[in-house]
Amino acid sequence: GAVVSQHPSWVICKSGTSVKIECRSLDFQATTMFWYRQFPKQSLMLMATSNEGSKATYEQGVEKDKFLINHASLTLSTLTVTSAHPEDSSFYICSASGRVTDTQYFGPGTRLTVL
């Protein structure tokens, strides 16, 4: 199957700093990428959907100014958590789909800890 990578796999940062997480599709062109957040022992919550070259569509309740998403190419999307606070600590997972839109390929996730 297709491979999606995320970088970094984990990050620890101080409160107030910004953190960028990269999501790359390694062997296919990802026309759509998705960002999810997962708190411990909970399910994945869809944060936003991004199509290459256009603005991301955010789910209700997700602050677009806090979670900046850029999908500048068909193989790369980034999520920047701005002015991170301890409550932003979570597992962030991206996924990507290509021309076959009923299939999404998941990255391994990034664990963010904000001190």
Next chain:
Amino acid sequence: SQQGEEDPQALSIQEGENATMNCSYKTSINNLQWYRQNSGRGLVHLILIRSNEREKHSGRLRVTLDTSKKSSSLLITASRAADTASYFCASQQYNFNKFYFGSGTKLNVKP
């Protein structure tokens, strides 16, 4: 909430027994997919069932879909200790290329 419900929330069985978990979703769908997640790890895709299908098999997995009830079930037969994980359903919204996850079932298979 965007999430559908899954039940049970937790299931503990002996190796060799069957495990059944159920998922409900809220809106019309293109398809529904089941994933497994080991603790703190990424997702593993198990099986996809389309909205015009009622049942699908893959190895020890059997999934059913009832669109009139907006529900699906996943059956794992002859369970193994290695099946211990959390299981999630994800529904792809009709006419929208996005996926919503159910609340998950944590399965523990005792050797």
